[in-house]
Amino acid sequence: MGEQVDKAQILVASNRGPVSFSVDDDGSLSFRRGGGGLVSGLSSVAAEIDTLWVCAALSDADRKAASSAPDGRLDRAGFDLGGARVRMLDIPEQTFANAYTSVANSTLWFVHHMLYDTPNKPLFDAAFRAEWEDYRAYNASFAEALVTGAAEGAKAAVQDYHLALVPRMMRGRRPDLRIAHFSHTPWAPPEYFGMLPADIGRELLEGMLGADHVGFLSRRWADAFLKCCETFLRADVNWDHRTVDHGGRIVRTGVHGLGADAEGLRERAEQEDVAERRATLRELVGGRRLVLRVDRTELSKNIVRGLAAYRELLRTRPEWRGRVTHLAFAYPSRGDVPEYRAYTESVRRIAEEINEEFATPEWTPLILEVNDDYPRSLASYQLADVLVVNPIRDGMNLVAKEGPVLSHDGCAVVLSTEAGAADDMGGAAVMVNPYDVSETAEALHTALSMPDDERRARCERLVEASVALPPQRWFTDQLRALG
Ligand SMILES: O=P(O)(O)OC[C@H]1O[C@H](O[C@H]2O[C@H](CO)[C@@H](O)[C@H](O)[C@H]2O)[C@H](O)[C@@H](O)[C@@H]1O
Numbered sequence: 025m026g027e028q029v030d031k032a033q034i035l036v037a038s039n040r041g042p043v044s045f046s047v048d049d050d051g052s053l054s055f056r057r058g059g060g061g062l063v064s065g066l067s068s069v070a071a072e073i074d075t076l077w078v079c080a081a082l083s084d085a086d087r088k089a090a091s092s093a094p095d096g097r098l099d100r101a102g103f104d105l106g107g108a109r110v111r112m113l114d115i116p117e118q119t120f121a122n123a124y125t126s127v128a129n130s131t132l133w134f135v136h137h138m139l140y141d142t143p144n145k146p147l148f149d150a151a152f153r154a155e156w157e158d159y160r161a162y163n164a165s166f167a168e169a170l171v172t173g174a175a176e177g178a179k180a181a182v183q184d185y186h187l188a189l190v191p192r193m194m195r196g197r198r199p200d201l202r203i204a205h206f207s208h209t210p211w212a213p214p215e216y217f218g219m220l221p222a223d224i225g226r227e228l229l230e231g232m233l234g235a236d237h238v239g240f241l242s243r244r245w246a247d248a249f250l251k252c253c254e255t256f257l258r259a260d261v262n263w264d265h266r267t268v269d270h271g272g273r274i275v276r277t278g279v280h281g282l283g284a285d286a287e288g289l290r291e292r293a294e295q296e297d298v299a300e301r302r303a304t305l306r307e308l309v310g311g312r313r314l315v316l317r318v319d320r321t322e323l324s325k326n327i328v329r330g331l332a333a334y335r336e337l338l339r340t341r342p343e344w345r346g347r348v349t350h351l352a353f354a355y356p357s358r359g360d361v362p363e364y365r366a367y368t369e370s371v372r373r374i375a376e377e378i379n380e381e382f383a384t385p386e387w388t389p390l391i392l393e394v395n396d397d398y399p400r401s402l403a404s405y406q407l408a409d410v411l412v413v414n415p416i417r418d419g420m421n422l423v424a425k426e427g428p429v430l431s432h433d434g435c436a437v438v439l440s441t442e443a444g445a446a447d448d449m450g451g452a453a454v455m456v457n458p459y460d461v462s463e464t465a466e467a468l469h470t471a472l473s474m475p476d477d478e479r480r481a482r483c484e485r486l487v488e489a490s491v492a493l494p495p496q497r498w499f500t501d502q503l504r505a506l507g
Pocket residue numbers: 040059060061062063065184208209241282357358418419420421422
């Protein structure tokens with residue numbers, strides 16, 4: 025094959041790729057889908073569009089898989105990704121740890137989700153500056169892979185806060201490319217973004233402005249980005265056209281509210297492994313009302329306050345005791361960040377407290393599972409009466425959209441005003457302030473007490489909102505925005 029044939033017209037770049045590998049007892053490699061909403065959204069796109077998906081090798085097994093693939097490109101047929109070729113970058117371990125764990129997840133994620141416990145953190149010192157150098161190097165590895173993998177005039181869709189510097193790095197080397205950057209997180213308002221050292225804040229913004237089009241999941245997050253450009257770059261923002269004039273270029277911004285992949289989800293949910301889990305869950309719940317939550321064990325998902333609300337419901341509305349089961353499926357996430365390990369412990373602690381306070385020989389009020397079981401999550405969506413999604417801040421939250429799509433008999437959704445999903449689902453969900461545990465407890469009561477007709481009718485509206493912009497269209501809209 026000639027060089028040009030191997031080059032891609034459409035490229036995607038994200039830290040986490042569509043699959044992750046593990047080494048089996050016999051030394052062979054097996055794979056599973058990557059977790060989280062970014063992968064859920066992009067996998068179905070990659071299955072249909074001929075793309076080169078550049079991602080990082082996240083484990084030794086990933087590195088092994090990548091090194092055994094010709095040119096580091098994994099066979100597209102191997103893992104159900106129709107159109108995509110996957111290039112996993114083998115980034116040196118320490119560089120990756122500093123870029124992903126320290127800068128991206130312990131700093132940028134905390135800024136955008138406003139998670140800092142400010143008397144102690146953040147703290148920007150010489151050690152942070154060294155980590156920042158590695159964040160630059162990690163971004164440079166992605167930029168290199170993209171510019172070398174892109175055909176003349178190709179379109180590249182760079183994803184998320186991990187890769188904020190990539191667009192500018194690419195533009196310097198390949199002005200022929202059309203580049204989009206898309207944020208799956210909220211964007212911090214200037215008052216919070218301003219915590220970052222001024223030069224680093226500017227480098228991030230200017231890095232993203234290397235793109236032709238900068239996309240967000242909600243108008244709220246796009247507004248905050250534009251305000252940061254005005255505040256920290258003194259850039260000229262045209263609020264009518266929502267463009268930024270900086271460094272002699274005009275960059276467009278856009279809002280693309282990613283929806284659920286209804287068809288893909290329904291197809292996946294018909295498989296045998298989901299049916300088996302559904303039967304097990306039915307038995308576990310034993311005819312009681314089912315309150316469900318499905319999250320990464322993630323600080324911003326606000327799991328502890330959500331469980332505290334369930335405890336308050338059982339305390340203040342004793343009529344629900346024995347009549348409801350709460351399933352909380354929390355799949356492990358970012359275990360290298362100490363705050364995440366501590367948070368997972370506090371989730372376990374409150375779960376134990378709730379069961380100690382209310383359990384009877386016949387009834388376990390709360391079943392918490394901290395592990396990754398995607399088919400079990402799909403089965404639980406089918407059965408839930410009430411789905412709780414109460415993040416402190418969330419770019420979108422696809423769980424809120426997937427639940428109603430798969431629900432068998434209509435589920436009510438208790439939804440935080442601070443999730444991007446609230447933009448289009450707010451009218452049909454029971455809305456809560458994520459910090460207000462009492463309000464959330466009352467919302468649980470409202471959702472549990474909802475007459476069947478109303479619950480089903482609301483669920484239909486939730487489904488409509490959830491599928492309004494399916495992943496394929498979400499992605500092609502962005503490509504179209506590139507011209
Ligand atoms: O890759 P991880 O560090 O394990 O984290 C998983 C993903 O978390 C974030 O997901 C976001 O994307 C979703 C889809 O747009 C959105 O619904 C959700 O609100 C976001 O939190 C992160 O932005 C991704 O980069 C991670 O892969």
